[in-house]
Amino acid sequence: MGTADSASTPATAGLDTAPSIEPRPNGPFRVSNVANLLNARGEVLPTKAAYSLCRCGHSSTKPFCDGTHKTLPFDSSKLTDGSLNRREVYHHGRLTVFDNRGICSHSAHCTDELPAVFRLRQEPWIECSGADQTTVMAQVRRCPSGALSYSLDGVEYRDWQGPPRIFVRKNGPYEVSGGIVLKIGEPEWGEGASSEHYTLCRCGRSKNKPFCDGSHWDGFEDGQ
Secondary structure, eight states: OOOOOGGGSOTTTTOOOSOEEEEOTTSOEEEESOOOEEOTTSOBOOOOSEEEEOOSSOOTTTTBOOSGGGGTTOOOOOOOOSTTOOEEEEEETTEEEEEEGGGOOOOOHHHHHOTTTBOTTOSSSBOGGGSOHHHHHHHHTTOSSSOEEEEETTEEEOOOOOOOEEEEOTTSOEEEESOOEEOOOGGGSOTTOOSSSEEEOOSSOOSSTTBOOSGGGTTOOOOO
16 A cells, blocks of 8 residues: 555644643633533533633633633642542452542442442441442442542553533533543552542532532532
8 A cells, every 4th residue: 555645644643632621720621622511501612623611610601711810819739738639448258349538529429329338437338238239330430530439350441431521510520531641640540549540629628629629519509
C-alpha cells in the first residue's frame, strides 16, 4: 500500500481530539471534545468543542463559567494534608473491596443503597459478607469518585466501560466517566484512584481540589 499524500490527509491531522479536562489555576475547568454534558435531569446541555465549567461555585450561568472567579478570592490549591489518602482492604472469600476515604465524594450511594455492607459508624465499615458478591460488586461500580474498587480471584477491576460523559450532580460535583483525560500531575491522584471515572469539585470548597471531598453538603445550591 502506498503512502498517502498531503491532499488525502484529514484537516484535523495532528490536532488533539482526545476528550480532556484541564483545571485552570484559580479558574474554571477547561473542557475539550466532550459533547456529552448532562444536567441533573439527564438532559444533554448544548456545548462547543471547547468550553469552561465553573468550579468556584458562584457563576450565574452554572454549570458554565461566567468569569466570576476573577472577582473572588477563589483558590484552586489542594489544601488537604493527605492523611486520609490511603487504600484500605476488605476481604471475603473470592472478593476483595478496596476503599480510599481520601478521594470519596460522599455521594452516599453505598451507605444508602447497601447498608448491610457499607455500615455507617461501625467497624469494619465495609462488611463484604453482608450481601452476595454480585450485589457488592454492582454497588461498588456505582461509586462515582473511584474511592471504591474491587478484585475477584485476585484480578482487580478499577475502571468501567462507557462513553466519555460529564454528569452535573444536583448541588454536587461533576461526575466524570469514560476515560476523559484529566490534565493534572501524577502525584495529585489518590492511592488506587481510577483515571477513568472521578468526581470534580464545583462548589469551590473542597480541600482536595480539583477533586470533590463532599464539602458541597455544607449548603451548596446550584439552582438546577
